[in-house]
Amino acid sequence: MSQPVAGSAESGWDSVSAVNPQESIDRLLRDLRTRRTGLTDREAARRLVVFGPNELTRRGGRTWPRDLVRQLVHPLALLLWVAALLAQVSGAGALAVAIVVVILLNALFAFAQERHAEQAVEALAAYLPVTVRVVRDGIPRPVEARELVPGDVIVIEEGERISADARLLTGAVEVDLSTLTGESLPLLREAEPFDTRGPVLEARDLVFSGTSCTEGEATAVVFNTGMHTELGRIAALSQRVGHEDSPLEKQVKHVARLIALVAVGMGVAFIPIGTLAAGLSLGDAVNFAIGLLVANVPEGLLPTITLALAVAVRILARRGVLVKRISAVETLGSTSVICTDKTGTLTLNRMRVTRVWTLPQVLDLTGPPPEVDAPSATARLVRAVVACNNAELDLVPPSDERGDPTELALLHLAVALGLPHSRSGTERAAQFHFDPELRRMSTVDRGPDGVRVHAKGAPEEVLRLCGRVAGPDGDRALRVEERDAVGQVVTRWARDGLRLLAVAERHIDESELPGLTRERAERDLTLLGVVGMTDPPRPEVAGAVARCHSAGIRLLVVTGDHGLTARGIAEEVGIGRDGLRVVTGAELDDLPEAELDELLATGEELIFARSSPEDKMRIADALQDQGHVVAMTGDGVNDAPALRRADIGVAMGRSGTDVAREAATMVLTDDNFASIVAAVEAGRRVYDNVRKFIVYIFAHATPEVVPFLAYALSGGRIPLPLTVMQILAIDLGTETLPALALGRERAEPGLMSRPPRERTQNVIDAPMLARAWGLLGGISAVLVMAVFLVTLVQGGWQLGDDVDSGPLHHVWQQATTMSFLGIVACQIGTAVAARTQHASLRQVGVFSNRLLLWGFAYEVVFAAALVTVPPLQEVFGTATPEAWQVLLIVPFPVLVWGADELWRWTVRRRAARVLAGHPETEAARAAAAPRP
Structure with a gap:
């Protein structure tokens, strides 16, 4: 029709x-x-x-207004709204407007970065269209x-x-x-x-x-x-699923709330100090309290983290690693155990049959293919594997292959031996699909010679269902010595790294077809032979395994293959440096939970062979109970529960099923183990970079807060070294671009030579705060106060002089300008120092981060405009500095960076001494390495 x-x-x-x-x-x-x-x-x-x-x-209409409002009511934004309200009440209208501008610009920036991150995740669908x-x-x-x-x-x-x-x-x-x-x-x-x-x-x-x-x-x-x-x-x-913070974002948001409480506490405490000790009016004290509050709030922290995670997602996508949840990038960096499959992940997944065993003969297919007689056992084996097969092989140019690599290898075997590679001439009456627990599949096919059951699967599973064997003179009973001979072949070939399949068949009557069950079909089979296939390891996997070992990541091979086959491949790529124990699925089933925990607690690398998807879940649960962060690979339907259970579920993009890809956190478009290691490295790099720009942002709180404390503690005899507007210019104008550039910093040398960080480790800890607030911030504060006081004294100021009017007012403006420029100069030194947590600047390269260099250029131009352009001078209360004043701050970046470089050199020397005292133990190396 x-x-x-x-x-x-x-x-x-x-x-x-x-x-x-x-x-x-x-x-x-x-x-x-x-x-x-x-x-x-x-x-x-x-x-x-x-x-x-x-x-x-989506039925919810436009969602961007709601997302934007969420940025405007963020806890840190609410704190600034309170500051703006207080400024307006105290009569500082210009300050209130400036703070509102800060809130709006910061909200727009954070909103733009979150939208960028969301688009980065949604764009991944284009890589794997359904x-x-x-x-x-x-x-x-x-x-x-x-x-x-x-x-x-x-x-x-x-x-x-x-x-x-x-x-x-x-x-x-x-x-x-x-x-x-x-x-x-x-x-x-x-x-x-x-x-x-x-x-x-x-x-x-x-x-x-x-x-x-x-x-x-x-x-x-x-x-x-x-x-x-x-x-x-x-x-x-349904409503659209809301935004879910990653563990990293939750940690930083928690710390930001604590900082907000500290800021409020300092601001409130300053009011009585300013009015009683310094003799300020209530309005001035409130303004200065607002300044303290603004100086302590890290406005750009959360959007910078969001951008860093989004950029990592895009970088990994270009490498063939599709991260479906942006929050998973941070989890990747703490992976301590990778449970990997063998076929297609460690190997190329390009199966080819290299050996065929039948009772009459053994064929070696690595050379020219031999001739096969049509009635021989080998020909019967080939006809069976072609019938019991769901792959498709089209040799007509342009040739096309579709199906499981193992089944395609069997079709190529038929082509190599000159036998039919399609099921034409046969009609499939029934199919019993591959069962991971039974480790076999079978079909019932109607052909010219009647109805036959064809079966293929793991040799040990198929062999126990066979009562007869195809011999040179026809079928006969399968004797004990012949079973032993098959077992020896399986052991020997598996030790050579071959993947093995046994093939069998049985003739049935047409009358048996109605209501035929798997149990009735797969019995009294006739063994036709054993097929040995090779799947060479990927050339890049050995290097990736070595990087895992240096990074303290343990590897477990969880595969459905024969244990000896898996061991051969694992040893070839370097897994199991201190010996490799093989645990079969049957042995694992017999292990109580306590003994499994004891086995996994040894720390040795293992092979779980002939394992089922349920075994994967059991292994993942046991490892997680021991505090490990587990990455688990899988490609089948039944792998989905294990992929969901693992911290990082890794599905195969090429060979994996839709179900596995849906359940996974991460999809490998190239099915390559080396890509997992690259993702772990990227996760560690993102985590490191987040810590780097947190150090950078937090370091500037000290030189912004100390001037207010100096003013208050001196009872007002030392004038305020920095205005609130200048603080806003620093936090909003000069700080942001270098922080974003630090989020794109390359991996630090030795990144994959450290042990994985613990699951409970916080992104912000006491040593980091000591470095940011104490070392970098403390030196910056001393330098800034020094240049401020030198400028005042050089202009004729003495302790207690009034600078609100008269000739000293311009001197005070120049001094606050130098405080502002001093902080900007120290920011450059802080950013250079923050580029590395452990290594020296020479190791990471002075000019390797070009984005940071552009950030410095912007910072200098922006600061120069604020202190030289008349309209901006009026808004920010700055004055054009003299040449000698500018020369004073030129060495500030080197002094700040140099002090931090000296501290890191001391830490490296102390770690080297610890390692030199215990060179024989890996434990000493792990203890000596600075924690990420």
Whole structure:
């Protein structure tokens, strides 16, 4: 039948959008104006215009006003609002306006950075567009899920996310409906007519958008897309998920609140000191208290952290690491254990069969392929692995491969031996999918020679189901000595690092097909042989493993492969320097929790072979209970719980299923273990950089607060060295760009030579505050007060002189200008010092951070404008300095940086002495290394 034309009177779009999915399948197809072979491309394009993209839309309208208001009522912003109100009440209108400007500019800046961070996370979807196989013009092809329209026929396969509401046409699948119903167990859905009087979600032939296929294969016709799906209806009733602070942001916000309390306390305490001790009027005392409050508030701290995390997300995305939650970047840096899979992560995931064992012969396929007779056991083995296979191999140029790498390797084996590599001529009657616990799969196929069960899987699992073996003279009973011979082959080949599959078959009668169960099908099998495949390790993994070891990160291999195979690969890439113990899935099942905890507490690197997804969860739980931060890799449907349970769930972008990618925190587009290590390094670098610009920002509180204290403690005989407007110029104008540049600092030398930081370690600690407020801030305060007093004395001022009027007023303006310029000069030295926490400036490179150099240039130009441009001089109370005064502050950056460089040199020497006294122990090295 011809397809309707969009927009025509006969097209019946209203009927298409109001179909009853529970009516008979023929009537549903008629109402959808489609057929079992799907729509044409042109018709699908027309319907896309009418129904719109298959995606959920936000119902909350514009959200940016709410986000902006949230910045205006932030705890630090509220503190500044109070300061502005007090300034207005005390008659300092200009000061009140200036503080309000600070609040607005800071809110706009923080809002812009959060929007930037949000866009960085949302943009990651472009790297991994959700695709679905659709039958268009009778041919299955992948299209973006957003292009699905009602009437499309889709192919649903194991491990894929279902992208629209659909009615099954053929096949049967198990579906995880937990996103809609909360039901934790997968439910069976079959393409059979059922009672249609119950609720839609309970219909046994319907599947829904947002759910996942955990097993099986089927085709289905789409009847609802986008906001018309069941998931869309739920989304329409839901509010947008709010902003979630990362642990780092929570820590900094907590410290910011403490600083706010300190600021309020100092400001309130200054009022009686200023009025009683200094003899100030109440209005002046309030103004100075406001100045103290403003000087103590780190206005730019939170937006700077947000930007640093967002930039890290984008950098990792360019490296092939997609971090789905911006808060996870900080967690990455504290990873102490990585539980990695083997295939595709440590290896290239390019399987090729190199050896085949059958009872008559052993084939070595590393050289020219041998000839195989059609009736031989080898030919039967090849026919079995082609039949028991869901991969597709098209050799017609341009050649195309689709499917699991292991199954593709088996098809390439057929090609190499000159045998058919497709299932043409056979009809699949049933399929029992690969079960991670059983570690095998089987199919029931109807062919010219009758109905046969074909099975493949782990040798130890398949072998115990076999009672016969294919020999040179036909099938015969499998004797004990032949079982032993197979076991020896498996052990020897596994030790060589080969991945092994045993292949078996059995003939059954047609009458056995109705109601055939897996248990009945997979019994009394005839062993055809064993296939050995090689998957070479990735060349870059060995270096990544070495970096993990130097960083104190422990590696555990958790794989479904044979233990000897996993050990061969692990040892080749350097895992298990002090020996490598293999724990099988059966052994792990027998281990009580206490013994598992004891095993993991040894600190040795282990291989968990023949492990199930449940084993991964058990291992992750045990490690987390011991205080470790765990990264866990996975690619299968059943890996999803373990990926959710781990601190960092890492899914494979190429070989992974949609379910795994949904559950994971991080997705590797190249499935490469080295990318995990790069992400850990980036997490550590971000954490370090956050600490660096916190040191930079906090260091300036001391030289801003000390002038007020000097004024108060002197009883007003020393005039105020700094005005509130000048403090605002520092905090808002000169400080911000260098702080942002420190957030882009490169990794410090030795970053991956430190042990992981502990889970409970705070980003702000006492040593950091001592360095910021005491060392850097203290030296800056001394220098600033010195240049202030020198300028006053040089102008003829004496202790107690009035500077509010007369000739000394201009001298005082010049002195406050020098205090302002002195702080700016010290800021440059502080920024250079803060670039490194442990190493010397020579090691990180003087000019390696070009953004910081541009920040310095901006800082100097901005400060020069404030002290030389008349309108700005009037607003900020500055005066043009003389040449000798400028020369006084030129060495300030070197003095501040030099003092910090000397302190770090002392720390490094002390650590080196500790290490030299205990050179034989790693514990001494870890103890000597400065903590991040």
